Amino acid sequence: MGPRMIVTVKQVPDTHNITGEAMKEDGTVNRAALPAIFNPEDLNALEEALKIKDQLGGTVICISMGPPNAAEVLKECLYRGADDVVLVSDRRFAGADTLATSYALKCAIEKVGGYDLILCGRQAIDGDTAQVGPQIAEKLGINQLTCIAAVVQVDEQSITVKRSVEDGYEIVRSQFPVLLTVTAEANQPRTAKAKLVMSYKNIGKELCDDSYDEAYLSPGTCSAVSHIKEWNVESIGADPQQCGLSGSPTKVKKIQSVVLTACESKQIPNTEAGIAELMHELIAENIIG
Numbered sequence: 001m002g003p004r005m006i007v008t009v010k011q012v013p014d015t016h017n018i019t020g021e022a023m024k025e026d027g028t029v030n031r032a033a034l035p036a037i038f039n040p041e042d043l044n045a046l047e048e049a050l051k052i053k054d055q056l057g058g059t060v061i062c063i064s065m066g067p068p069n070a071a072e073v074l075k076e077c078l079y080r081g082a083d084d085v086v087l088v089s090d091r092r093f094a095g096a097d098t099l100a101t102s103y104a105l106k107c108a109i110e111k112v113g114g115y116d117l118i119l120c121g122r123q124a125i126d127g128d129t130a131q132v133g134p135q136i137a138e139k140l141g142i143n144q145l146t147c148i149a150a151v152v153q154v155d156e157q158s159i160t161v162k163r164s165v166e167d168g169y170e171i172v173r174s175q176f177p178v179l180l181t182v183t184a185e186a187n188q189p190r191t192a193k194a195k196l197v198m199s200y201k202n203i204g205k206e207l208c209d210d211s212y213d214e215a216y217l218s219p220g221t222c223s224a225v226s227h228i229k230e231w232n233v234e235s236i237g238a239d240p241q242q243c244g245l246s247g248s249p250t251k252v253k254k255i256q257s258v259v260l261t262a263c264e265s266k267q268i269p270n271t272e273a274g275i276a277e278l279m280h281e282l283i284a285e286n287i288i289g
Helices: 040-056 068-080 098-112 132-140 194-200 272-284
Strands: 004-008 011-013 036-038 059-065 084-088 117-121 143-154 158-165 168-175 178-182 228-231
Touching: 004 040, 004 098, 004 132, 011 068, 036 040, 036 068, 040 059, 040 068, 040 117, 040 143, 040 178, 059 068, 059 098, 068 084, 068 194, 068 228, 084 098, 098 132, 117 132, 132 143, 132 178, 143 168, 158 178
Parallel strands: 004 059, 004 117, 059 084, 084 228, 117 178, 143 178
Antiparallel strands: 011 036, 143 158, 158 168
16 A cells, blocks of 8 residues: 655745845835745655655655745655645745644644655755754654665565764664655755656646745635646645734844955965965964964
């Protein structure tokens, strides 16, 4: 039968193209200013789930919390072999910090139910906190294994992994259920399968008009799209006060654009005299002894 696996995925701004317009005055991300991509380490988490499915069978369900266009990363999950996908989207989720995000995802996971493994990317490139996965595990009251560099062994009851630690690696085993956070070191994500692309190419068209600044759903404004389940605050049984900005104790106090400028430079001639002069300067400045 195989394990039942849930993978959390996120659509993120491409931080390789940061500009001064990347943040709004209220401290939230200006999603319209940057192209959106599949969070890289979430792809590694998905790949690890698919590898386990290839080995043992089972089911892979992907969940993403985000605006309607986050359906694009869920389509990518289907193209690679996921069995089912869920979009958790509601305007009341906008502006969530890691605490509010993990709460909403925990509620969605509980609605899915019956899981053996939860797999998350180690961290998202837009926040770089690595907090959401561990917070989900804490809220669900299950084991967590973080910074997974490789899955060593997996069976119907447990999983053994190699995880990165400060001075190297350690081998750890846990019974199910357990949450893993996966690093880019773990695998090379597979490409989409042409057959699955053809099967799912027509899903996830425009979920609704994008008239909202944050492009989040207001409950009831958008119709469901075939094969992509859409859940709002009420659907997952969440407390609205613990979602979005109202449930986020982390607030951005100030935003500052840092511009790097060239500093004074000095050219050292590639001669014995030039190198000797450089060495004397370094010794005088106590840079070398």
